[in-house]
Amino acid sequence: xxxxxxxxxxxxxxxxxxxxxxxxxxxxxxxxxxxxxxxxxxxxxxxxxxxxxxxxxxxxxxxxxxxxxxxxxxxxxxxxxxxxxxxxxxxxxxxxxxxxxxxxxxxxxxxxxxxxxxxxxxxxxxxxxxxxxxxxxxxxxxxxxxxxxxxxxxxxxxxxxxxxxxxxxxxxxxxxxxxxxxxxxxxxxxxxxxxxxxxxxxxxxxxxxxxxxxxxxxxxxxxxxxxxxxxxxxxxxxxxxxxxxxxxxxxxxxxxxxxxxxxxxxxxxxxxxxxxxxxxxxxxxxxxxxxxxxxxxxxxxxxxxxxxxxxxxxxxxxxxxxxxxxxxxxxxxxxxxxxxxxxxxxxxxxxxxxxxxxxxxxxxxxxxxxxxxxxxxxxxxxxxxxxxxxxxxxxxxxxxxxxxxxxxxxxxxxxxxxxxxxxxxxxxxxxxxxxxxxxxxxxxxxxxxxxxxxxxxxxxxxxxxxxxxxxxxxxxxxxxxxxxxxxxxxxxxxxxxxxxxxxxxxxxxxxxxxxxxxxxxxxxxxxxxxxxxxxxxxxxxxxxxxxxxxxxxxxxxxxxxxxxxxxxxxxxxxxxxxxxxxxx
Ligand code: NOJ
Numbered sequence: 001x002x003x004x005x006x007x008x009x010x011x012x013x014x015x016x017x018x019x020x021x022x023x024x025x026x027x028x029x030x031x032x033x034x035x036x037x038x039x040x041x042x043x044x045x046x047x048x049x050x051x052x053x054x055x056x057x058x059x060x061x062x063x064x065x066x067x068x069x070x071x072x073x074x075x076x077x078x079x080x081x082x083x084x085x086x087x088x089x090x091x092x093x094x095x096x097x098x099x100x101x102x103x104x105x106x107x108x109x110x111x112x113x114x115x116x117x118x119x120x121x122x123x124x125x126x127x128x129x130x131x132x133x134x135x136x137x138x139x140x141x142x143x144x145x146x147x148x149x150x151x152x153x154x155x156x157x158x159x160x161x162x163x164x165x166x167x168x169x170x171x172x173x174x175x176x177x178x179x180x181x182x183x184x185x186x187x188x189x190x191x192x193x194x195x196x197x198x199x200x201x202x203x204x205x206x207x208x209x210x211x212x213x214x215x216x217x218x219x220x221x222x223x224x225x226x227x228x229x230x231x232x233x234x235x236x237x238x239x240x241x242x243x244x245x246x247x248x249x250x251x252x253x254x255x256x257x258x259x260x261x262x263x264x265x266x267x268x269x270x271x272x273x274x275x276x277x278x279x280x281x282x283x284x285x286x287x288x289x290x291x292x293x294x295x296x297x298x299x300x301x302x303x304x305x306x307x308x309x310x311x312x313x314x315x316x317x318x319x320x321x322x323x324x325x326x327x328x329x330x331x332x333x334x335x336x337x338x339x340x341x342x343x344x345x346x347x348x349x350x351x352x353x354x355x356x357x358x359x360x361x362x363x364x365x366x367x368x369x370x371x372x373x374x375x376x377x378x379x380x381x382x383x384x385x386x387x388x389x390x391x392x393x394x395x396x397x398x399x400x401x402x403x404x405x406x407x408x409x410x411x412x413x414x415x416x417x418x419x420x421x422x423x424x425x426x427x428x429x430x431x432x433x434x435x436x437x438x439x440x441x442x443x444x445x446x447x448x449x450x451x452x453x454x455x456x457x458x459x460x461x462x463x464x465x466x467x468x469x470x471x472x473x474x475x476x477x478x479x480x481x482x483x484x485x486x487x488x489x490x491x492x493x494x495x496x497x498x499x500x501x502x503x504x505x506x507x508x509x510x511x512x513x514x515x516x517x518x519x520x521x522x523x524x525x526x527x528x529x530x531x532x533x534x535x536x537x538x539x540x541x542x543x544x545x546x547x548x549x550x551x552x553x554x555x556x557x558x559x560x561x562x563x564x565x566x567x568x569x570x571x572x573x574x575x576x577x578x579x580x581x582x583x584x
Contacts, residue, residue, distance in 0.1 A: 009265055010265040010266060012053065012054075012101060012204075012265070013054070013101070013204075013205055013268045013270075013290070013291065014291075014323065014324040014389070014390065014519075015324065015388065015389065015390060015514050015519070016053040016101070016391075017051070017052045017054075017385070017390070017391045017393060017506060017509065018052065018054045018055070018103060018270075018390060018391070018392045018393070019047060019050065019052040019054070019055050019056070019393050019395065020055075020056045020058065020331060020332070020392060020393065020394045020395055021040060021055055021056065021057050021058065022035075022058045022332045022394075022395055022433055023036065023037070023039075023040065023057055023059075023060045023069075024065075024068070024082070024433075024476060025433050025434065025435040025436065025461075025475075025476070025477065026039060026040060026395055026435075026436060027039030027040065027042055027043050027436065027438065027461060028435070028458070028461055028463070028472070028475070029042060029463070030463075030466060030467065031463050031464075031465060031466035031467070031472030031473060032462075032466070032472070032473050033458075033462060033473035033475050033476045034081050034082065034476050035082070035435065035461070036081065036082040036083050036087075037060065037083035037087040037088060037090075037091050038083060038087055038091075040057075040091055041087070041090060041091050041094050044094050044095060044098050044100070045098075046488065047098070047100060048098045048099070048100065049503065050499075050502060050506060051503055051506030051507050051509070051510060052100065052393065053100065053101060053510070054100060054101035054102065054103055054204065054205070055095060055101070055102055055103065056103040056104075056105070056207050056270075056392070057103070057104050057105060058070075058105050059072060059105045059107060060079055060082045060083075060104075061073065061074060061075060061079060062074045062077055062078070062080070063079055063112060064112060064114055064176065065413065066112065066174050066176035066177065066415060067155075067173060067174050067176070067177060067414075067415050068332070068413065068414070068429075068433065070107050070177070070209060071110075071111070071112035071113070071114075071174065071176050072107050072111055072112055072115065073111075073114045073115050074115070074116075075107075075190075075191075075194045075197075076193075076194055076197045076198075085201070088201060088202075089201060092201060092202030092203070095202075096202065101204040101205065102202060102203055102204050102205075103203065103204060103205040103206060103207055103270070104198050104203045104205075104206060105206070105207045105209060106191070106194065106195070106206045106207070106208050106209065106269075107209040107210075108182075108191050108208065108209065108210075108214055109172070109179060109180065109209060109213045109214055110171065110172070110173060110177040110178055110179045110180060110210075111177070111178060112176060112177065113175070113177070113178055114176075117130075117133050117134075118134065118178055121133060121134050121136070121169075121178075122163055122164070125165060126165055126166075126167050131167075132181060132184050133180060133181055133184050133186060133187055134169050134170075134178045134179065134180060134181055135169060135170040135179050135180075135181050135216065135218065136163075136167045136168065136169050137160075137167065137168055137169075137170070137218070137223065138166075138167060138168070139160075139162065139166070139167075140224060143166075144166050144167075144168075147159075147160035147162070147168050148160055148168055148223040148224065149223040149224045149226060149228070150224075150228055151228070151230060151231045152231060152232070153171055153172060153173060153174065153175070153231065154172055154173055154232070155173055155174050155415045155416050156416060156426070157175070159231055161175045161178075170218075172210075172213065172231055172243070173415070174415040176415075179213075179216070180214070181216075182214045182215055182216070182248075182252060188255065191256075192255065192256070195256060195259045195260070195267070196259060196262070199259075199260075199262075199267050203267070204265075204267065204268075205267055205268045205269060205270070205290075206267065206268075206269040206270075207269070207272065208269050208271045208272060209272055210272060211253075211271030211273040211283055211289065211292070212244050212245045212249060212274065212275050212283070213243060213244055213249075214249050215246045215247075215249040215251075215252065216242060216246070217242050217246060217248075218242055220242075226242050227241070230242055230243050230244075231243060234274045235274075235275065235276050236275075236276075237279075244275070245273070245275045245276075245279055250282055250283075250288060253271075253283065253288035253289050254287060254288060256288075256289070257286075257287055257288055257289075260290075268289070268290035268291060269290055269291070270290070270291040270292060270293060270326060270390075270392075271283040271289045271291070271292040271293065272293050273292050273293070274295065277294075277296070277313050277317060278317075280292045280317050280321070281317050281318075281321035281323075282321070284317070284318075284321035284323040285321050285322060285323065286321075286322050286323060290323055291323055291324070291326055291390065292326070293326050293328055293392070294310075294313075294314045294317065294325050294326050294327065294328065296309070296310035296313060296314060297310050297327055297328060297329050297380075297384065298328050298329055298334050298337070302341050302376050302550065302577075303529070303550050304526075304528075304529045304530065304531045304548075307531055307548070307550070308523060308531050311387065311521075311523060311531075311533065312523060314387075315388075315389075315520075315521065315523075318389060324388065324389040324519065325389040325390075326389060326390045326391070326392055327384045327387055327389060327390070327391045327392070328391075328392045329380060329381075329384065329394075329397070330393075330397050330432065331392070331394045332394065332429065332432060332433055333429055334429075334432065335403045335432060336394075336396070336397065336401055336402055336403045336431075336432045337373075337380065337397065338368075338370075338373040338374055338376075338377040338397070338401065338402050339368045339373055339402045339403040339405075340368075340373070341372065341373045341376035341377055341380065342368030342369045342370055342371075342372045342373025342376070342402075343368055344369075368402065368403075370402060372577070373402065374400055375577045375578070377400060377498070378400075378498065378501055378566035378567060378578075378579075379548055379549075379566045379567070379577050379578050379579040380579075381397075381501065381502060381505060381566075382501075382505055382548075382565075382566045382579035382580075382581060383531070383548045383579050385505045385506065385509050385513075386509075386513065386533070386535070386546035386579075386581060387521065387546075388517070388518075388519045388520065388521060389519075393502075394432070395436060396436055398498060398502040399436070399437070399486045399487075399488065399491060399498055399499055400486060400499075401432075401436075401483075401486055403431040403432055404430075404432075404434045404477075404479075404480050407427070407431060407434070407477060407478065408478070409427075411478055412427060412428060412430050413428075413430055413433075413476070413477065414427070414428025414429050414430050415428070416428035416429070417430070433477060434475075434477045434479055434480075434483075435458065435459075435461040435475040435476070435477060435479060436461060437459035437460065437479060437483040437484065437486055437487040437488070438459060438460030438461060438488045438489065439459055439460025439487055439488070439489050440459065440460075440484050440487040440489055440490050441460070441489070442457060458472065458474070458475045458479065459479055459483050459484065459487055460487070460488075460489075461475050461479070462475060501566065504564055505564060505581075508563060508564060508581070513535070513544060516537050516538060517535040517536070517537060517538065517543060517544060518535060518536050518537070518538050518543075520535070520536075522534045522535075528551060529549065529550040529551030530547060530548065530549050530550070530551065530555050530574075531547070531548045531550060532545060532546070532547045532548075532558070533545070533546055534546075542583065542584055543583075543584060544581060544582070544583060545560060545582040546579065546580075546581055546582075547574055547579065547580050548578070548579040549574045549575065549576055549577065549578055549579075550576075550577070551576060552576050553576070554570045554571070554574060554575045555573060555574050556572075556573055557572065557573070557574055557580060557582060558582055558584070559582075559584060560583050560584030561583050562581070562582055563582070563583050564580070565578065565579070565580045565581070566578050566580075
């Protein structure tokens with residue numbers, strides 16, 4: 001059978017392993033304590049050796065960092081603290097030369113309040129076309145002193161902010177992130193320009209932030225008669241939410257598809273759309289973005305039933321969209337999965353919730369079982385990488401990093417923490433955004449499980465000194481002392497490390513599975529706690545069986561030869577919390 005290589009090349013993203021770089025925490029090249037683009041260039045050999053296909057960069061644009069860079073001041077530029085456009089081009093070239101693709105983050109739901117459009121909106125005054133790019137409304141009360149309604153922002157506090165002349169603007173996220181009005185054609189034009197700009201600078205694809213939120217309908221009835229919880233109710237089934245998952249949002253992505261198709265190969269996008277699973281396929285369709293994040297693994301508890309359901313539903317959604325699905329366990333918004341899987345099982349709740357309660361909120365007694373979390377994280381990545389579709393890996397998960405739950409309050413950056421500090425409770429998402437530990441040299445002795453900050457040094461995240469010879473600044477978020485045990489240099493020399501497991505699994509995936517296996521799977525119905533799926537070889541004979549034992553007793557291995565296991569077998573059986581790949 002002839003293989004159309006052009007089509008394969010066009011569809012590179014459908015089975016890709018994408019590594020998420022959170023740029024300010026990946027690698028600092030100049031000693032200012034912030035990761036940067038030259039730092040990414042330095043680490044391309046590491047990314048190549050890991051065996052991934054593409055890098056997704058979270059925002060690296062000029063930003064006041066009110067929300068980790070998701071408050072963009074200039075969509076077509078690089079934050080000077082992270083580099084220049086020249087550095088971006090060099091990075092894109094170097095990634096491509098290494099055979100890696102590049103995905104950049106587009107943030108179309110809101111800008112920064114320091115974006116020139118928002119400044120113009122404030123200066124131009126009420127009723128002006130300058131204001132039309134945002135969502136300004138009059139307030140309630142005799143003097144408009146009350147917000148248009150009582151919506152709460154997703155980061156806490158009111159979702160409306162009043163400006164000097166008395167009008168209010170909507171911000172679903174931080175007050176520094178005014179929501180854009182996608183009824184204004186200028187907004188459409190400008191984002192198309194941005195998509196072309198980065199495509200011309202070497203971006204192969206895009207990750208679309210808050211993809212389900214762009215089209216809003218706030219004029220069909222009085223704002224104070226709308227669902228008071230509309231901001232938090234993202235899971236609308238019928239498309240009638242004034243804010244989320246409306247039909248009109250798909251018109252925007254059809255326009256974008258026309259832009260993507262101007263390029264060879266066509267650009268693709270992956271949407272961050274927290275919608276009901278049965279609506280995901282629309283975002284992922286070939287006439288729209290191409291792919292959508294499937295967060296069901298990230299939400300599932302560590303048990304056969306929930307993981308199995310996530311797999312079944314993910315495959316069904318992919319079929320419906322005519323695309324492939326995505327698998328995600330961690331990202332920069334979620335407590336790290338090695339910590340989540342080390343939490344005790346509590347009835348009637350789930351890891352996602354527990355992690356939020358225990359890790360992200362202060363004042364709870366928190367201690368994950370790290371051996372358990374690590375064992376399960378090893379089993380989880382083998383299960384995930386054996387699946388057809390794309391896998392999104394979050395920086396540091398290949399090192400087995402845990403969440404850093406006890407960052408000092410005065411060092412936190414997340415807007416959630418800033419908004420609630422003093423009154424209580426939410427520490428926010430910084431615990432998974434701590435700069436990576438690269439090198440264990442010249443660092444103090446580690447004290448496992450103990451988080452001691454400000455130890456001096458940065459585990460190789462920053463150079464020792466800046467260009468002028470003065471010592472580098474501290475990493476923008478402090479690293480705990482226990483990071484020493486997770487440094488890349490130690491793991492590179494240890495065949496039993498998490499990094500070694502990721503490298504072996506990724507190599508097998510690209511050399512064998514991606515080339516030889518069909519894109520469907522057969523999930524075995526079983527009554528026990530073993531999750532087993534099979535993927536046939538396209539040649540018609542043989543294939544892969546992936547078995548994960550979620551139960552407590554060891555189980556027999558199915559026929560075939562074992563090519564990789566996440567942990568040692570026990571008398572030839574698969575012990576608890578272990579995944580095995582079998583070639584048959
Ligand atoms: C989703 C991003 O992943 C998150 O980090 C950000 O805070 C919100 N969107 C708002 O942009």
